[in-house]
Amino acid sequence: MKLYLVPTPIGNLKDITLRALEVLKDVDLILAEDTRTSGKLLKYFEITTQMQSHHMHNEHKIVNGLVDKLKSGLTIAMISDAGTPAISDPGFLLVRACVENNIDVECLPGATAFVPALVNSGLPNDKFVFEGFLPVKKGRQTRLLLLAEETRTIIFYESPHKLLKTLGHFCEYFGEDRRVSVSRELTKLYEETIRGSAKEVLQYYTEKPPKGEIVICVAGKS
Template sequence: MLYIVPTPIGNREDLTFRSLRILKEVDLILVENYKFSKKLLNFYNVKTPIKTYHIFNEHKIINSILKKIKKGKKIALISNSGTPSISDPGFLLIRSCIKATIPIECLPGATALIPALVISGLPIHEFTFIGFLSKKKKRKKQLQNLSKENRTIVLYESPHRLLRTLNDLKIFFGLETNIVICKEISKIFQKTLRGKIQEIISHYQNSKKILGEYILIIDNNY
């Protein structure tokens, strides 16, 4: 069995009782970052062996992981925060397990996407989730297509690319488009900012430092 186990995106109290039990019961935990996850697991007193699994080694170790599971081992996959496979490693392993008829269970738990949508106050009966925008040539085409959407759009963004993305949104969506930015969901410095794109840009242009993890929710309902 492969277990997909969400871990807290900020507040460590957000790990579920079930997730904690599974992490203690499995034979091995695959982690995105060894040092970070070791510290996190020590906080919960989880002594299960861990092995690094990330985008730079997943192709090399997938077969060995499948062999372990086929021999009866129970393995859990966690990322640095949130639910694995959502803008984090996991997709290739899940697809390989399906192909090998290995059972998979994804536990419900923390993800930044849903809390940000709910507190945005924007229509969420339908929405489009993109994760991170493309950084290269596909970016322009991607933004052109998104501007034609009639649903709320959700993006993830890092602090050092936030202003670039906001300026791109201004070009493709227009100055009067309403957006909501959620920063550091569930963490000490959690903050939600609402306004027109130009107002949001001005706010961050006047900020001394742009830090944290950001979720952008775009009101494209028309």
């Protein structure tokens, strides 16, 4: 009995590891955030392992049943739509349950969007804090006020239709001159990283509405 957390490509399918392919072929069951999305990946690599849906809307309901399956001797792999499971994606609940039930958990190394975004941002990366998605409404102002005093590089995930609002909040709470790096469509054909002050980056994306998945790196307070 064992649970594997298997990172999947964030864009370029060639970024999957040989070991990840081996695990996905050998396990008894694959937990997928969206079986339609993951189905395309598995089909591309000719993997026929059975899949089961596992996402933020059902993970609380099925966690005990999955633990029972693991205790019965099954090996299970968990994947998300892209990147490493449990990083701003489902996964934590099942991992915690496995740890509590003395079930082996192994996370393979692999794709995670914030790592290349941080490394190519040009901002200090010896110390950083990963925030994921900011609260949409409740708690957003409180969080931004707290982060305004953070001295380490701060990393956020954001959707394209909320990027301008978020950059505007950075100007308001962190200051217009705070250094920002926005990476989008990482590993894909139209990969782009825009660096500059919060004001400059906001102006750029006001004129050129963004598309695709986005990672924002913000310099810490001087």
